Amino acid sequence: MGLDMYAMTTAENPEAEVDFKVGAANELSYWRKHPNLHGWMEALYREKGGAEDIFNCVNVRLSRDDLERLEADVKAKRLPHTSGFFFGASDGSEEADDLAFINRAREALSAGLIVYYTSWW
Structure with missing residues:
Protein backbone atom coordinates (compact mmCIF):
# COMPACT_ATOMS: atom_id res chain seq x y z
CA MET A 1 0.00 0.00 0.00
CA GLY A 2 1.24 3.49 -0.73
CA LEU A 3 1.08 6.48 -3.00
CA ASP A 4 0.90 5.46 -6.66
CA MET A 5 0.87 8.37 -9.09
CA TYR A 6 0.12 8.39 -12.79
CA ALA A 7 0.25 10.75 -15.74
CA MET A 8 -2.18 9.52 -18.35
CA THR A 9 -3.08 10.43 -21.93
CA THR A 10 -6.41 10.18 -23.66
CA ALA A 11 -7.89 11.18 -26.98
CA GLU A 12 -11.16 12.03 -25.22
CA ASN A 13 -11.80 15.69 -24.46
CA PRO A 14 -13.16 15.96 -20.91
CA GLU A 15 -15.76 18.61 -20.21
CA ALA A 16 -13.95 19.87 -17.10
CA GLU A 17 -10.40 20.55 -15.93
CA VAL A 18 -10.85 18.35 -12.84
CA ASP A 19 -12.98 15.51 -11.53
CA PHE A 20 -13.71 14.15 -15.00
CA LYS A 21 -14.02 10.55 -16.16
CA VAL A 22 -12.50 9.04 -19.30
CA GLY A 23 -13.16 5.71 -20.92
CA ALA A 24 -9.84 4.92 -22.59
CA ALA A 25 -6.45 6.15 -21.42
CA ASN A 26 -2.79 5.20 -21.63
CA GLU A 27 -0.10 5.55 -18.99
CA LEU A 28 2.47 8.22 -19.80
CA SER A 29 4.41 8.22 -16.51
CA TYR A 30 4.33 6.48 -13.16
CA TRP A 31 5.76 7.51 -9.79
CA ARG A 32 5.80 5.57 -6.55
CA LYS A 33 5.78 7.63 -3.36
CA HIS A 34 6.84 11.05 -4.66
CA PRO A 35 4.68 13.10 -2.29
CA ASN A 36 6.10 16.52 -3.14
CA LEU A 37 4.97 16.14 -6.75
CA HIS A 38 1.61 14.90 -5.47
CA GLY A 39 1.35 18.03 -3.29
CA TRP A 40 2.09 20.22 -6.31
CA MET A 41 -0.64 18.43 -8.28
CA GLU A 42 -3.10 18.81 -5.41
CA ALA A 43 -2.46 22.57 -5.32
CA LEU A 44 -3.13 22.68 -9.08
CA TYR A 45 -6.29 20.62 -8.58
CA ARG A 46 -7.57 23.08 -5.96
CA GLU A 47 -6.61 26.05 -8.16
CA LYS A 48 -8.66 24.59 -11.02
CA GLY A 49 -11.72 24.15 -8.81
CA GLY A 50 -11.30 20.61 -7.51
CA ALA A 51 -13.72 20.09 -4.67
CA GLU A 52 -13.09 16.58 -3.34
CA ASP A 53 -12.06 16.63 0.33
CA ILE A 54 -9.38 14.01 -0.25
CA PHE A 55 -7.08 14.29 -3.26
CA ASN A 56 -7.16 10.63 -4.20
CA CYS A 57 -8.50 8.87 -7.31
CA VAL A 58 -9.42 12.18 -8.97
CA ASN A 59 -8.21 13.56 -12.28
CA VAL A 60 -6.63 16.93 -13.05
CA ARG A 61 -5.93 17.98 -16.62
CA LEU A 62 -2.46 19.36 -17.40
CA GLY A 84 0.92 11.49 4.44
CA PHE A 85 0.67 8.12 6.13
CA PHE A 86 1.11 6.15 2.88
CA PHE A 87 3.16 8.71 0.98
CA GLY A 88 6.82 7.96 1.68
CA ALA A 89 9.23 10.84 1.08
CA SER A 90 10.58 12.74 -1.92
CA ASP A 91 14.37 12.94 -1.72
CA GLY A 92 15.34 15.00 -4.76
CA SER A 93 16.45 12.03 -6.85
CA GLU A 94 13.18 12.28 -8.79
CA GLU A 95 14.14 15.45 -10.69
CA ALA A 96 15.43 13.78 -13.87
CA ASP A 97 12.33 11.58 -14.08
CA ASP A 98 10.04 14.57 -13.46
CA LEU A 99 11.70 16.53 -16.27
CA ALA A 100 11.51 13.52 -18.61
CA PHE A 101 7.79 13.27 -17.84
CA ILE A 102 7.32 16.96 -18.69
CA ASN A 103 9.00 16.42 -22.06
CA ARG A 104 6.83 13.37 -22.82
CA ALA A 105 3.73 15.29 -21.76
CA ARG A 106 4.60 18.15 -24.12
CA GLU A 107 5.03 15.66 -26.95
CA ALA A 108 1.65 14.10 -26.15
CA LEU A 109 -0.03 17.52 -26.17
CA SER A 110 1.64 18.32 -29.51
CA ALA A 111 0.19 15.07 -30.85
CA GLY A 112 -3.29 16.27 -29.90
CA LEU A 113 -3.73 14.15 -26.78
CA ILE A 114 -5.06 15.22 -23.40
CA VAL A 115 -2.66 14.75 -20.47
CA TRP A 121 -3.27 5.54 -2.16
Whole structure:
Protein backbone atom coordinates (compact mmCIF):
# COMPACT_ATOMS: atom_id res chain seq x y z
CA MET A 1 0.00 0.00 0.00
CA GLY A 2 1.24 3.49 -0.73
CA LEU A 3 1.08 6.48 -3.00
CA ASP A 4 0.90 5.46 -6.66
CA MET A 5 0.87 8.37 -9.09
CA TYR A 6 0.12 8.39 -12.79
CA ALA A 7 0.25 10.75 -15.74
CA MET A 8 -2.18 9.52 -18.35
CA THR A 9 -3.08 10.43 -21.93
CA THR A 10 -6.41 10.18 -23.66
CA ALA A 11 -7.89 11.18 -26.98
CA GLU A 12 -11.16 12.03 -25.22
CA ASN A 13 -11.80 15.69 -24.46
CA PRO A 14 -13.16 15.96 -20.91
CA GLU A 15 -15.76 18.61 -20.21
CA ALA A 16 -13.95 19.87 -17.10
CA GLU A 17 -10.40 20.55 -15.93
CA VAL A 18 -10.85 18.35 -12.84
CA ASP A 19 -12.98 15.51 -11.53
CA PHE A 20 -13.71 14.15 -15.00
CA LYS A 21 -14.02 10.55 -16.16
CA VAL A 22 -12.50 9.04 -19.30
CA GLY A 23 -13.16 5.71 -20.92
CA ALA A 24 -9.84 4.92 -22.59
CA ALA A 25 -6.45 6.15 -21.42
CA ASN A 26 -2.79 5.20 -21.63
CA GLU A 27 -0.10 5.55 -18.99
CA LEU A 28 2.47 8.22 -19.80
CA SER A 29 4.41 8.22 -16.51
CA TYR A 30 4.33 6.48 -13.16
CA TRP A 31 5.76 7.51 -9.79
CA ARG A 32 5.80 5.57 -6.55
CA LYS A 33 5.78 7.63 -3.36
CA HIS A 34 6.84 11.05 -4.66
CA PRO A 35 4.68 13.10 -2.29
CA ASN A 36 6.10 16.52 -3.14
CA LEU A 37 4.97 16.14 -6.75
CA HIS A 38 1.61 14.90 -5.47
CA GLY A 39 1.35 18.03 -3.29
CA TRP A 40 2.09 20.22 -6.31
CA MET A 41 -0.64 18.43 -8.28
CA GLU A 42 -3.10 18.81 -5.41
CA ALA A 43 -2.46 22.57 -5.32
CA LEU A 44 -3.13 22.68 -9.08
CA TYR A 45 -6.29 20.62 -8.58
CA ARG A 46 -7.57 23.08 -5.96
CA GLU A 47 -6.61 26.05 -8.16
CA LYS A 48 -8.66 24.59 -11.02
CA GLY A 49 -11.72 24.15 -8.81
CA GLY A 50 -11.30 20.61 -7.51
CA ALA A 51 -13.72 20.09 -4.67
CA GLU A 52 -13.09 16.58 -3.34
CA ASP A 53 -12.06 16.63 0.33
CA ILE A 54 -9.38 14.01 -0.25
CA PHE A 55 -7.08 14.29 -3.26
CA ASN A 56 -7.16 10.63 -4.20
CA CYS A 57 -8.50 8.87 -7.31
CA VAL A 58 -9.42 12.18 -8.97
CA ASN A 59 -8.21 13.56 -12.28
CA VAL A 60 -6.63 16.93 -13.05
CA ARG A 61 -5.93 17.98 -16.62
CA LEU A 62 -2.46 19.36 -17.40
CA SER A 63 -2.03 22.18 -19.90
CA ARG A 64 1.12 23.52 -21.53
CA ASP A 65 1.11 26.37 -19.02
CA ASP A 66 0.82 23.90 -16.13
CA LEU A 67 3.81 21.99 -17.48
CA GLU A 68 5.83 25.22 -17.79
CA ARG A 69 5.09 26.04 -14.15
CA LEU A 70 5.88 22.51 -13.04
CA GLU A 71 9.18 22.53 -14.93
CA ALA A 72 10.19 25.81 -13.30
CA ASP A 73 9.25 24.52 -9.85
CA VAL A 74 11.08 21.22 -10.33
CA LYS A 75 14.25 22.97 -11.54
CA ALA A 76 14.08 25.51 -8.69
CA LYS A 77 13.37 22.73 -6.17
CA ARG A 78 10.08 24.39 -5.22
CA LEU A 79 7.80 21.35 -5.03
CA PRO A 80 5.95 21.72 -1.72
CA HIS A 81 6.96 19.42 1.12
CA THR A 82 4.05 17.00 1.35
CA SER A 83 3.51 14.13 3.76
CA GLY A 84 0.92 11.49 4.44
CA PHE A 85 0.67 8.12 6.13
CA PHE A 86 1.11 6.15 2.88
CA PHE A 87 3.16 8.71 0.98
CA GLY A 88 6.82 7.96 1.68
CA ALA A 89 9.23 10.84 1.08
CA SER A 90 10.58 12.74 -1.92
CA ASP A 91 14.37 12.94 -1.72
CA GLY A 92 15.34 15.00 -4.76
CA SER A 93 16.45 12.03 -6.85
CA GLU A 94 13.18 12.28 -8.79
CA GLU A 95 14.14 15.45 -10.69
CA ALA A 96 15.43 13.78 -13.87
CA ASP A 97 12.33 11.58 -14.08
CA ASP A 98 10.04 14.57 -13.46
CA LEU A 99 11.70 16.53 -16.27
CA ALA A 100 11.51 13.52 -18.61
CA PHE A 101 7.79 13.27 -17.84
CA ILE A 102 7.32 16.96 -18.69
CA ASN A 103 9.00 16.42 -22.06
CA ARG A 104 6.83 13.37 -22.82
CA ALA A 105 3.73 15.29 -21.76
CA ARG A 106 4.60 18.15 -24.12
CA GLU A 107 5.03 15.66 -26.95
CA ALA A 108 1.65 14.10 -26.15
CA LEU A 109 -0.03 17.52 -26.17
CA SER A 110 1.64 18.32 -29.51
CA ALA A 111 0.19 15.07 -30.85
CA GLY A 112 -3.29 16.27 -29.90
CA LEU A 113 -3.73 14.15 -26.78
CA ILE A 114 -5.06 15.22 -23.40
CA VAL A 115 -2.66 14.75 -20.47
CA TYR A 116 -3.87 14.36 -16.90
CA TYR A 117 -2.66 13.35 -13.46
CA THR A 118 -4.30 10.91 -11.09
CA SER A 119 -3.27 8.96 -8.03
CA TRP A 120 -4.30 6.14 -5.76
CA TRP A 121 -3.27 5.54 -2.16
